[in-house]
Amino acid sequence: MIVGQQKDFDEIKKMISGYNRILVLGCQTCVAISFAGGMREVEILASMIRMDRKMAGQDIEIVEDATLRQCDFEFLDSVENRVDNCDAVLSLACGVGVQALAERYPDKVILPGLNTTFMGLTEKMGVWSERCAGCGNCILDKTGGLCPIARCSKGLFNGPCGGSMDGKCEISPDVDCVWQLIIDRLTALNQLEKLEEIFPIKDWDVSGHGGTRKIVREDLTA
Amino acid sequence: MFSKVGSVLVIGGGIAGIQASLDLADSGYFVYLIEKASFIGGKTAQLDKTYPLNDCSFCIRSDKHMECISHTNIKILTLSEVKDIKGSSGDFEATIIQHPRYVDIDKCTNCGLCAERCPEEVNDEFNEGLGKRKVIYLEFPEAAPNSYVIDRKNCLHFTEAGCNICKEACMEKAIDFDQKEQNISLNVGSIIFAAGFDSIIPPYYDYDKLPNVITSMEFERIHSLNGPYGGHLVRPSDRKEPSNIAWLQCIGSRDIYHNYCSSVCCMYAIKQAILARRSNKMLNATIFFMDMRVCGKDHERYYNHAKNEDNIRFVRSKVHNVFPVSGTDDLLIRYADEQGNIYEEIFNMVVLSLGLEPSHDAVRLAGNLGITLDKNNFVETSSFTPVNTSIPGIYVCGAFNAPKDISESITEASAAACASSLNAVSKVALPEPFEVTEQKPVPAGLIIGGGVTGMVSGLCLADQGYKVYLVEKTNKLGGHALKLRKTFKGEDVKSYIKELIDKVENHPLIDVCLNSEVKHTDGYAGNFSTRIAISSSTETKNIKHGVTIISTGADFLRTSEYLYGKNSRVLIWFHTDKILSEEPNTIEKANTWVFILCVGSREPERPYCSKICCSSALRNAMELKKLNPDMEIYVLYRDMRTYGLIEDLYTEARDKGIVFIRYKLDGKPEVEEDQDGKLMVRVKDNLLGEDLIIQPDFVTLQTAIVPGNNENLAKLFKLPVDQDGFLKEAHKKFKPVEFTAKGIYFAGLVHSPKPIDEAISQAQAAAAKAVTVLSREYISTNTEVASIDLKLCVACLTCARICPAGALIINGMGKPYIEPQKCFGCGICAVECPVKAISLEHFNNDLILTECEAFL
Amino acid sequence: MQYPSNIRIVKVPCIGTIGAIHILKALENGADGVCLVGCSEGKCEYSSGNYRARKRVQYVKNLLGKLSIEKERLEIYNISAGEARKFCEVAREVTETVRSLGPIPLKTKAISNSKEE
Numbered sequence A: 001m002i003v004g005q006q007k008d009f010d011e012i013k014k015m016i017s018g019y020n021r022i023l024v025l026g027c028q029t030c031v032a033i034s035f036a037g038g039m040r041e042v043e044i045l046a047s048m049i050r051m052d053r054k055m056a057g058q059d060i061e062i063v064e065d066a067t068l069r070q071c072d073f074e075f076l077d078s079v080e081n082r083v084d085n086c087d088a089v090l091s092l093a094c095g096v097g098v099q100a101l102a103e104r105y106p107d108k109v110i111l112p113g114l115n116t117t118f119m120g121l122t123e124k125m126g127v128w129s130e131r132c133a134g135c136g137n138c139i140l141d142k143t144g145g146l147c148p149i150a151r152c153s154k155g156l157f158n159g160p161c162g163g164s165m166d167g168k169c170e171i172s173p174d175v176d177c178v179w180q181l182i183i184d185r186l187t188a189l190n191q192l193e194k195l196e197e198i199f200p201i202k203d204w205d206v207s208g209h210g211g212t213r214k215i216v217r218e219d220l221t222a
Numbered sequence B: 001m002f003s004k005v006g007s008v009l010v011i012g013g014g015i016a017g018i019q020a021s022l023d024l025a026d027s028g029y030f031v032y033l034i035e036k037a038s039f040i041g042g043k044t045a046q047l048d049k050t051y052p053l054n055d056c057s058f059c060i061r062s063d064k065h066m067e068c069i070s071h072t073n074i075k076i077l078t079l080s081e082v083k084d085i086k087g088s089s090g091d092f093e094a095t096i097i098q099h100p101r102y103v104d105i106d107k108c109t110n111c112g113l114c115a116e117r118c119p120e121e122v123n124d125e126f127n128e129g130l131g132k133r134k135v136i137y138l139e140f141p142e143a144a145p146n147s148y149v150i151d152r153k154n155c156l157h158f159t160e161a162g163c164n165i166c167k168e169a170c171m172e173k174a175i176d177f178d179q180k181e182q183n184i185s186l187n188v189g190s191i192i193f194a195a196g197f198d199s200i201i202p203p204y205y206d207y208d209k210l211p212n213v214i215t216s217m218e219f220e221r222i223h224s225l226n227g228p229y230g231g232h233l234v235r236p237s238d239r240k241e242p243s244n245i246a247w248l249q250c251i252g253s254r255d256i257y258h259n260y261c262s263s264v265c266c267m268y269a270i271k272q273a274i275l276a277r278r279s280n281k282m283l284n285a286t287i288f289f290m291d292m293r294v295c296g297k298d299h300e301r302y303y304n305h306a307k308n309e310d311n312i313r314f315v316r317s318k319v320h321n322v323f324p325v326s327g328t329d330d331l332l333i334r335y336a337d338e339q340g341n342i343y344e345e346i347f348n349m350v351v352l353s354l355g356l357e358p359s360h361d362a363v364r365l366a367g368n369l370g371i372t373l374d375k376n377n378f379v380e381t382s383s384f385t386p387v388n389t390s391i392p393g394i395y396v397c398g399a400f401n402a403p404k405d406i407s408e409s410i411t412e413a414s415a416a417a418c419a420s421s422l423n424a425v426s427k428v429a430l431p432e433p434f435e436v437t438e439q440k441p442v443p444a445g446l447i448i449g450g451g452v453t454g455m456v457s458g459l460c461l462a463d464q465g466y467k468v469y470l471v472e473k474t475n476k477l478g479g480h481a482l483k484l485r486k487t488f489k490g491e492d493v494k495s496y497i498k499e500l501i502d503k504v505e506n507h508p509l510i511d512v513c514l515n516s517e518v519k520h521t522d523g524y525a526g527n528f529s530t531r532i533a534i535s536s537s538t539e540t541k542n543i544k545h546g547v548t549i550i551s552t553g554a555d556f557l558r559t560s561e562y563l564y565g566k567n568s569r570v571l572i573w574f575h576t577d578k579i580l581s582e583e584p585n586t587i588e589k590a591n592t593w594v595f596i597l598c599v600g601s602r603e604p605e606r607p608y609c610s611k612i613c614c615s616s617a618l619r620n621a622m623e624l625k626k627l628n629p630d631m632e633i634y635v636l637y638r639d640m641r642t643y644g645l646i647e648d649l650y651t652e653a654r655d656k657g658i659v660f661i662r663y664k665l666d667g668k669p670e671v672e673e674d675q676d677g678k679l680m681v682r683v684k685d686n687l688l689g690e691d692l693i694i695q696p697d698f699v700t701l702q703t704a705i706v707p708g709n710n711e712n713l714a715k716l717f718k719l720p721v722d723q724d725g726f727l728k729e730a731h732k733k734f735k736p737v738e739f740t741a742k743g744i745y746f747a748g749l750v751h752s753p754k755p756i757d758e759a760i761s762q763a764q765a766a767a768a769k770a771v772t773v774l775s776r777e778y779i780s781t782n783t784e785v786a787s788i789d790l791k792l793c794v795a796c797l798t799c800a801r802i803c804p805a806g807a808l809i810i811n812g813m814g815k816p817y818i819e820p821q822k823c824f825g826c827g828i829c830a831v832e833c834p835v836k837a838i839s840l841e842h843f844n845n846d847l848i849l850t851e852c853e854a855f856l
Numbered sequence C: 001m002q003y004p005s006n007i008r009i010v011k012v013p014c015i016g017t018i019g020a021i022h023i024l025k026a027l028e029n030g031a032d033g034v035c036l037v038g039c040s041e042g043k044c045e046y047s048s049g050n051y052r053a054r055k056r057v058q059y060v061k062n063l064l065g066k067l068s069i070e071k072e073r074l075e076i077y078n079i080s081a082g083e084a085r086k087f088c089e090v091a092r093e094v095t096e097t098v099r100s101l102g103p104i105p106l107k108t109k110a111i112s113n114s115k116e117e
Helices: A009-016 A039-055 A073-084 A095-104 A178-189 A192-196 B015-026 B042-046 B058-070 B113-117 B165-169 B216-223 B265-279 B299-308 B360-369 B406-421 B452-463 B479-483 B493-506 B573-582 B584-589 B613-627 B644-655 B710-717 B756-774 B798-802 B828-832 B845-853 C020-028 C049-066 C084-101 C105-116
Strands: A002-006 A021-027 A061-067 A088-091 A109-112 A114-124 A127-132 B007-011 B031-034 B074-077 B080-088 B091-098 B121-123 B132-134 B182-193 B213-215 B244-251 B284-289 B313-316 B322-324 B331-336 B342-347 B349-354 B394-396 B444-448 B467-471 B510-513 B516-524 B527-534 B540-545 B547-550 B554-556 B570-572 B592-599 B632-637 B659-662 B670-673 B679-685 B690-694 B698-703 B705-707 B744-746 B786-788 B808-810 B816-818 B838-840 C034-038 C074-078
Touching (some): A009 A088, A009 A109, A021 A039, A021 A073, A039 A061, A039 C049, A039 C105, A061 A073, A073 A095, A088 A095, A095 A109, A178 A192, B007 B015, B015 B031, B015 B042, B015 B058, B015 B406, B015 B756, B031 B091, B058 B074, B080 B182, B080 B360, B113 B165, B182 B406, B213 B216, B244 B265, B244 B342, B265 B284, B265 B299, B265 B349, B331 B349, B406 B756, B444 B452, B444 B540, B452 B467, B452 B493, B452 B756, B479 B493, B479 B554, B493 B510, B527 B547, B573 B613, B613 B644, B613 B698, B632 B679, B679 B698, B744 B756, B798 B808, B798 B828, B828 B838, B845 C020, C020 C049, C034 C049, C049 C074, C074 C084
Parallel strands (some): A021 A088, A088 A109, B007 B182, B213 B349, B244 B284, B244 B349, B284 B313, B444 B547, B467 B510, B547 B744, B632 B659, C034 C074
Antiparallel strands (some): B080 B091, B091 B182, B322 B331, B331 B342, B516 B527, B554 B705, B670 B679, B679 B690, B786 B838
């Protein structure tokens, strides 16, 4: 899923200054699960904004809502009235949602309330970590199901660097060296020989370096 | 407004009244709960901690209070008294006077500003007069209803025209001096007296002159954290910590005015001594007693612990006087030991262990109604219908029935709820149950054990229209009670059981399964499935039922002591019953009879009291004496435990010339036989200090009650077993017939040894609990459970990850499901749910929000 | 024994049911301070409600910091149901702390700012 993180409150404050009727619009899918943009966070952020404005002696009217999934136009229809009646929408969806909203409501100011951080998973309650970089060309079969692109700080492709210490990455003792994990796992799977294969040069075109990506499935299009 | 035909009137809002109300209300009956005081909880609310757990159990108590306050089927009338009752069973007309509180309960926020400003101070009754309170006051911080009250007779507004200080101080405008006394007329189907007890300050021991002679209830208040001294154990005269305290037992019990034992004082005195020693490790605690009557479940163990581990000194002596020590606030006690040697000792403080008298107001009311009271003014009841008064439709429970402790009062309260609900009262709707399932409870009960307890429970359920499966291991109903002849009150057990078996066997809703045993059981409250095997065949039978009641009883000890099994004239208790019934000649010819008590009980390997032996021995001794007045009867005992109203039997036995000789565990009597088989009993007489030799015709051994094969049962039903091998209840004090698992209850001797009347009231109590499950329209859990709006749910798993009960599981469809039997209703999932899809039925997020928003 | 009269009590089954939003709403709607009172540490009837509440309070304290509202206006205590006296002491203590901080800036600033206009 997409993991998001709410922007610093000061940044949000600046962003919304000058707007006095705001729709804080959450998204109940990925970012809700990462506790950044679900209805629960919408309420908290709205309350903070109101208090902040009150202290500044400025009026603000906030409408709180959340769409089931902000990255689908169909789900954006239900908030049409609310969008129409505000000066700006503060979206707590991921970047996809924010853009979908902007596209669906071209005349409205749409502001991002959070940073879309990565594609990852919930390690445990309250802890999320990155797993996939969306490179468009998966090699997990070769690396024991652990991605060196997303999880190696340097994105190294052919084994660990010299900074791998006791299984940890040199950037922080809290970060595992993914290459150590790969080697451990392949050893356990008795597939260490897979690493003897020289990886061909990776095609980064499909990773976005070749321009905005798009997929079309003819059989499904109208 | 106050008319609900067929509802139940509960008189007295103490722990018994509360329990009776809750059980009735949970079974779908409407209850009016009448309480004299401004709060519910009664005497229990004044207690610091309770035995034998030494915990305050405050959470459980206050849960019950709050449940009672908020139950839609209970109307609580505080500051109310019953003036009169007319009519008859099924249609009583009760007149209630409700005194004004002068404070609007709904508006009062308990801020206490009124009391702070109130200029008038009086003695605080809740603290037994040890502290002061204002005239507008809250009895104690946790009082329910949680609202201030004005004490009219001391209030300056009324006494000196027009003090309005509190009214002006109140920001919520909750004070209303115009409230008037109300006469309320209630039409009810049945009535439960749960009026409790009063303790009377004795006119001796110079209690009124000596400040450091205090009552047991005063001790409770002194030691309470919310008491007048903030829980600091100091004596009243100089607020100094006492270094030695004496407890004097049997004050207002077992005397010429009270020919009964108050049952609870031994245990509470031990508790107080333990607590005192915990507050001050150097404290000397001495308890002066006559007989140590610790007969309840785990009570003997508690006593042993106090003696051996807590270093509490027990002195067997009745103290007659307490003298002031001049120049100090100390007190001198002069006492004699068993041999008559006189001692003098000085104590810093003396606690009088006050007995229980039936509530004086209730005695007056019951008298006016024509309810038969015994000579001590307790309500007269039969052992076989322990909660029925002499007037049909009027029931009794708690200490107004006979002196008893909290757990027994709670049991009786449930029993009274059960009995009164049989009394043709009409049902009202239960509060909308939370429909976690749309499944209805199976309207049937499985009862395991066909003794008296099981049969009584079975009849209670069947009479309320539920199917009953009564599973009995042996080939006949009746259990061990078939061996009994009479109760301690002298009632005929045999004809009672015959009648009971008759009713059970002929009841259209009761299916008796003899020679049967449970092989397997599964399910949850409202929907169990159990496999029964019949021993004579290979067939098994599957039963669907909503509740289970375990009443498998207990066994008796087959001792090898005292020549039992070697000499045919050494008998076990029930042989005596048999001889009394069948062999008048034997009795006529016998010159001497010896009863030995505590055979196998109260010993290191069985450190509990079997509770029934003293009374059974005395009853039989009296019967023998009646048939053969010349017979010499000796009762060899360790402590004469004729608790409660049984004391009368003890007095009577002594009057009839039965000889009582106390022996000690390390000086047990010896039973020998000569070549001709003639018996000789040698026992050391503690009074004379000499060996006494008796040559009896018969020796009756009052052997211990021992647990049955409970290990097996426990495994089958996943139930806990206590250290003595009896089944263990959910809470020793407040949930005596329940387990932590819902829908399964127990009663009778499988719980602990007890006489037939107590077993019957437990049987009724278990049935009452069972009905609270069976009467539900849908199977629901007792606690409120969370619910998930699946339309909103995104299956993020947060709830499943954080649920402390492990009640949230994600089903194959990727949606969470709350297992209602596991959910605590804590609401943690609701607050964490990132999409706000979870709510608690009766306590949802929005409700808290509304409250949090209501500030300006 | 009593607690200050300006305290308003919101009863909840478990302190764990109080979320950030409840605290914020109380402050937003005029409370000068919020004090959560839960069961003793390790004695949660629901196993971990009080522990969660404690962590949540820290979280909300940070949010208050971002709003330049004094963090001391929010506190959490563990008091068992039997400790009414301790409850009153805590209530007094909390009231004193909040009183010394004065009304929540939400009110004062709003007033002074509107005067400036």
